[in-house]
Amino acid sequence: MSPPCHPDPTLTGTGRATFHSSTLGIMTVMMHRGELGVFLRTRRARVTPQSAGLPGGSRRRVPGLRREELAQLAGISVEYYQRLEQGRATRPSREVLDAIACALGLSEVERAHLDSLRRVAAHSADQAAGAPRPQLRRMLSLMDGIPALIINDYFEVLAANSLATRLLIDVTTAKSGTHNLARYLFLDPGARDFYVEWDEVAAATAGQMRLSAGQYPRDPQLAALIAELTTYSEDFRALWNAGNVEQRSSGVKSLRHPALGVLRLRYQNFVPVDETRHRLVTLIPDEKSATEVRLLRAWAAPVTTGPTQGPDRAAVGPPADL
Numbered sequence: 001m002s003p004p005c006h007p008d009p010t011l012t013g014t015g016r017a018t019f020h021s022s023t024l025g026i027m028t029v030m031m032h033r034g035e036l037g038v039f040l041r042t043r044r045a046r047v048t049p050q051s052a053g054l055p056g057g058s059r060r061r062v063p064g065l066r067r068e069e070l071a072q073l074a075g076i077s078v079e080y081y082q083r084l085e086q087g088r089a090t091r092p093s094r095e096v097l098d099a100i101a102c103a104l105g106l107s108e109v110e111r112a113h114l115d116s117l118r119r120v121a122a123h124s125a126d127q128a129a130g131a132p133r134p135q136l137r138r139m140l141s142l143m144d145g146i147p148a149l150i151i152n153d154y155f156e157v158l159a160a161n162s163l164a165t166r167l168l169i170d171v172t173t174a175k176s177g178t179h180n181l182a183r184y185l186f187l188d189p190g191a192r193d194f195y196v197e198w199d200e201v202a203a204a205t206a207g208q209m210r211l212s213a214g215q216y217p218r219d220p221q222l223a224a225l226i227a228e229l230t231t232y233s234e235d236f237r238a239l240w241n242a243g244n245v246e247q248r249s250s251g252v253k254s255l256r257h258p259a260l261g262v263l264r265l266r267y268q269n270f271v272p273v274d275e276t277r278h279r280l281v282t283l284i285p286d287e288k289s290a291t292e293v294r295l296l297r298a299w300a301a302p303v304t305t306g307p308t309q310g311p312d313r314a315a316v317g318p319p320a321d322l
Contacts (some may be wrong), residue, residue, distance in 0.1 A: 004288075012137040018102055035091075036216060037110055038115045042243030043104045052103065073103035077171040092118055109211070116214040120199040129219070129277040132158050136272065136280060145297070147265075147283040153276075154222045155181040155205065164283065165294045169258065182209060182225065186233040206239035207246030214245070229245035252286070261293040 026311060045064035049055060054069055063210045064115055071081040083089035097118050101111050116309075129152035139217075140148055142158055147167045149160035159180050160168075171194065182205050185191045185198075209226065215220060229236040249269045256262050263285040272278065285293040 006161045024028060034087050035217070036114075037087045038241075039086050039114065039117065039214075039243050040080070040100070040104075040243075043106065043110070047104055050115055070100070070103055076097040076100075080092065094118060095183075109247045110245055113211055113214045116260075121236070129153060129156070129221070133275060136278065140280060144284070145294075146285075147293070149281050151181065151281060152278055153216075153224055154219075156221075157181060158278070163293075163296055166299050167255070167257065167263070167293070176206060180225065181205075182229065186229050186236045194256055196256055201253070202235060203239055203244070204246050204248055205243075205313075206236060207244045208248065210240065210243070211245045211247055253283075257292070259296065263289040265289065 006210060044067075045062070047064050047070075049060075049065060049069065051063060052073055054065075054073075060066075068083055070080045071078040071231045074081070074096070079099075080089060080096075084092060094115070097114055101114055106114065132150050136150060137159055137266070138250045140150055140161055143161055144163065147161065147164035149164045152158060171181070171191075177219040184206055185195065185208065192198045209222075211228060212219075212222060226240070230240055249271075250267060252264060252266050254262050254264050266286065267297065268282050268284070270282070272280075
């Protein structure tokens with residue numbers, strides 16, 4: 001008999017690559033065809049038989065549950081579950097995946113990701129995230145007391161105020177010359193010094209990109225970025241293959257500024273209801289970093305003199321897992 005279903009709240013190079021559009025199309029199809037199987041395998045591997053109410057035994061060749069054990073817990077046939085993991089069953093029902101999610105004890109974020117993978121077959125095409133609305137840009141331009149910027153769901157910086165530009169000067173002057181925070185994080189050697197908690201930021205970034213890939217599997221720019229990072233970054237490749245998904249809306253990050261040292265900042269993401277692929281990110285200093293941010297505000301003042309192009313003058317923005 002299956003255990004009660006309760007989601008587990010605790011589970012939660014610098015070169016550029018150019019990929020031909022036909023190659024991207026093939027890669028994208030392969031990515032979302034295999035994504036469901038990869039996700040199920042990685043989730044299955046972390047569930048022990050004992051935690052699922054099954055006898056463990058001493059002779060087990062695989063970590064976590066066997067396929068037949070998970071199929072038993074979910075109330076489906078072993079053959080059908082095997083087809084799911086192998087990518088041969090492409091249109092599973094919501095009821096089947098709900099039963100599997102129950103057996104695996106998935107978190108709410110993981111359940112939402114699983115449902116996105118189920119609905120992949122219904123997508124006809126995914127457009128790139130595009131530009132933010134003028135109203136969102138206007139809101140950013142009025143924020144002059146705290147660092148703020150606009151990013152999309154694969155960490156492309158679309159706009160940033162002058163204070164955010166000064167705060168993130170190591171990123172804006174990076175040799176990679178990138179406007180993408182995930183690319184900077186994984187491909188620029190300076191990122192490990194800039195992000196004090198690099199390992200945590202990297203894991204969260206990969207998890208959020210996997211979440212976006214499940215929601216928009218045919219977005220060509222997102223597919224190109226994932227292909228580039230898996231090709232040139234061993235760290236990203238390992239995190240991507242782990243299959244974890246993550247969603248963050250707020251938290252605290254530490255950044256190492258070249259002149260001011262380590263700054264502790266609380267970030268908050270604001271996502272428009274009708275524009276969910278964009279987010280306005282604010283960075284508020286804690287008490288120990290407030291003086292340094294006031295200095296940044298004074299340094300940022302000259303940036304506004306002379307001809308300007310509005311908030312888009314910043315090259316890049318905040319921590320990549322915002």
